[in-house]
Amino acid sequence: MGNRSSLLLREEEIAQIQTETGFTPNQIERLYSRFTSLDRGDCGTLSRDDFLRIPELAINPLGERIVNSFFQNDDFNDRVNFRQFMQVLAHFIPIKKNKENKLNSREEKLRFAFKMYDLDNDDMISKDELLAILHMMVGTNISEEQLNSIAERSITEADEDGDQMISFEEFCKALQRTDVEQKMSIRFLN
Amino acid sequence: MAMLLTILSIGGSILLTPFLMLLVCIIFLASIGKSIGVRRLYVKTLLMIFEYGRKDIETALKNNRKSEKNEDIDEGYSEEITLEKNNENYSVSNGVANGRNNTVINKDDNLVFVPEPPQTKTEEKPSNDVIVQPKEKYNDFELSTVYEYVKAGVEAIIEDDVTSRFEAEELKNWNLLIRTNRGHEFISWKLTFIWMCGFCVRYFFLFPLRVIICCFGVGFLIVSTFSLSLLPKGSAKRWLNEMGYKIGFRVIGQGISAEITMHNVQWRPTRSSVCVANHTSPIDVMVLSTDNCYSLIGQRHGGFLGIFQRALARASPHIWFERSETRDRHAVTNRLKEHVSNPKNPPILIFPEGTCINNTSVMQFKKGSFEVGSVIYPVAIKYDPRFGDAFWNSSRYSMLQYLYMMMTSWAIVCDVWYLPPMYQNEGETAIDFANRVKSVIAKQGGLVDLMWDGQLKRVKAKKEWKERQQEEFSKRLIKAE
Structure with missing residues (x-):
């Protein structure tokens, strides 16, 4: 159950991800609940298959390339943890004038x-x-x-x-x- | 020690009589199909308690927020939409559109992926400048052309329309059940106390009572169907079966405190017709059967459900087929036709989605049941998730686990709408007819009408759908070439 496992996200982790990515704590918790529901094996990380189980992504002509962008940082690992997941998503945060952010420039x-x-x-x-x-x-x-x-x-x-x-x-x-x-x-x- | 035991046994024997009286009373009332309004009162009280809990949680949250309030300036692109302002939902009755709540993002709709885009939709109307811009760019392929697809893909990762339909629906407010919480138990001592009381009532009073009632109901069905199977065929048997069937399911309905409201009973399915409903859980069958006798169709199950299926099949015609037979669609359709052709047979109940969906949407209807050529009676079923989630997540819970969760919930409150009978138009294909019926059900039940196949719960998206998307993109390119 996505809701229950959101309790496992600790305050420090939320704070860390918040400074790294610029998401608000509320958004982080909601995305974590999404992350856990995508994580079918309950192992805290996502595989390529976990992503491609989303039908709307699977029929996207560029689906596999998009999934691939989550696995860029590290060639040896074929699983993404929540921090990496959030870092990729952070690229899509709209740019705000007065807020400097490394990931969404x-x-x-x-x-x-x-x-x-x-x-x-x-x-x-x-x-x-x-x-x-x-x-x-x-x-x-x-x-x-x-x-x-x-x-x-x-x-x-x-x-x-x-x-x-x-x-x-x-x-x-x-x-x-x-x-x-x-x-x-x-x-x-x- | 001995003292304690004697006190317990005396206390037990004193409490036993009223308990048994209550039991007999409930079963008797259920079997004649009458209600004295206890459940309605119970449901109303629950709503008041939830409302109180919601206020309590909100004040607690406000206090928390104050301490860590940081000025988060949003301007321009990100829109300010407060999701908390949904209190009015409480006064609204069940069955009003509640498709997508608790959203994380606001999607751009200029690129929507559906398995089979309707042909007319290829010409998107440029309604605002956000859409006009990329449209102009399609005059030629540019490096930036594909980014609409990238964005749509990432949006699907954050939030999509399909996978969430196979998970329990999220509630806006905690209904004081542990399994739906978001860490709310320790908001305040008052709330914790209420939760403890609720826990005791649900597990130590309601649960045992419900188990006994339910066992009685199932036992009644098994015994009655067995004795009916000894009777010769004829109208007397049919009548008795109908009575026994309804009584049995009403008693079982009491066993999970089902508070069912039937609307438009003038369109109750008649004999030898096909009744089509949206599917949330096996309880759907029970809900509908409290009001009308149906023939059921479905896969042969093992275990608890299997006993049930065999019992039902003894007294009246039901269609149970083996898993291996499901592939043979023709055989199934033929048996359906055969059943419908006999005017004495009860209406046949079909869930054309083929799988349980969490009651927020309706997914693709399989065309099989619409090929029979008989009149279709659509039925919309909408559960009220606040009192207990009726959705059966069959990949996570077994049938008995599910029943246990149902019996320890507050209640199962649902609305059933009978809809006017529908006929296949001349020249209309079975698929179009299925979609037409589906949209009627979705509209009445306040459910989101989706084109996706419910089987996506278990299997991956088909390759052809992706090819359709590629075709769409090519069309846009070609136009400019």
Whole structure:
């Protein structure tokens, strides 16, 4: 029962997560109750399967990439604990003017977005990586040539130094006029 | 020591007579289907106590907040929505929309994932600028195009519409049962005292009484169905069976203090029809059976439920099939047709969701029961979760554990709405008909109408649904190419 286990969250842990992420204690408790209900095995951590058991996520074309972003920090571990879980979610807290926060700044949001494409974690988006994401998005509905041309065009539009790759700096520039703050923010309620 | 024992035995023998009197009285009243209003009074009193508890908790929380009040300035994007202001819910009667309470986030609705998006919905109307913006961008693929999907995905991780339907519903206010608390027991001494009294009443008075009544009810059903099975077929047997069936379930209903309100009895299902209801727990059957005799259809169970099923099948036609047979949909449909074709058979009760859902929503109706071609009587059942959660989380609790929880709850309060009979329109597919019936039930019961399959409780989402989403995205891209 999600409710009962929320008692297991200690005050210190809440305070720690609060300073790390900027969530309010109330939000932390509610998200903890969500965390425990996703945790089918009652082991205090989530596996990839635990995430993909959410149907709405499982049918999201990018579902697996999104889940993957929870498992970034540490390659050897295939489970996420509550702190890591909260740190990823903190990227989606709306930006507040007078509150400095390490995790939800515009740059962090862009970094999170960049990593969606960066499949091999080399801080560069290659054409193959872009193609792979396009494949995830459209399945078999669009022909290979068309996808190829879309990928090529996107690369050349963003590429400045002519290496046929998009670096993080180039990525930021390409998205300069995009409202990342809004696109990568979720309205958390108090 | 000996003194104590004698005192106990004397006290016991004095208390035993009124206890037995009470028991006989309850069973007698239940069997003639009358109520003298004790339960109504009991339910009202409980509501007053909960209201008192809620106030107490609120004042305690306020005092806590004052000490640690930190100025949390919200501006612009994050909206100020106070969830505490839901007190009016107390005056509102049962069955009013209460789908999504206790939300953590406010979702953007411009990208909603449903298993099969209706064809007409592909053209989203740009109602406000939040939607207009991404819409323009679809003229071509851009790096930022996919972020709507990322956001929707993360939102689903925080809160989704499906998995929460298979968990016990969260209550806004503590109903003084341990299993629904959020650490409220030690808010104040007054409340703890009330809780202790409630505990004693529930476990040392109500529970034993309910167990005895329930055993009597089940015993009555078993004996009556057995003796009925010896009678020759005919209208007398049918009549006796109907009586025995209703009396048996009424007594069992007393055993869990069911306070059932039937609405629109003029639409009570007639003979040889199909009755379709939303499913929360096996208790649904009992709730409906206190008012009408049904034929039941379902999987053969073992254990306690199995004894029950075999007993029922002796006296009247029920359809129990083996687990292996469920795959053979044709066989099941044929048996259904056969049953409905006999005008003397009682209406058949079907829960087309195929699984128990926590009574906040209705999920996809399996089309099988709508292929029979008979008249459908929809029934909406809505339990009042404040007095005890009727939802059976079958993956967590066994049937007897569940019954134990029911019997130690305050009561099972529910509303049943009979709805006007529905017929399949000409040219309407079974799936469309099923959806139409489902939405009627959802509307009446104040439940959220979901397209998702209830089987997602056990199995993962189907690959085809994801392919549908990919198709949708491709369409948006192609349009611009």
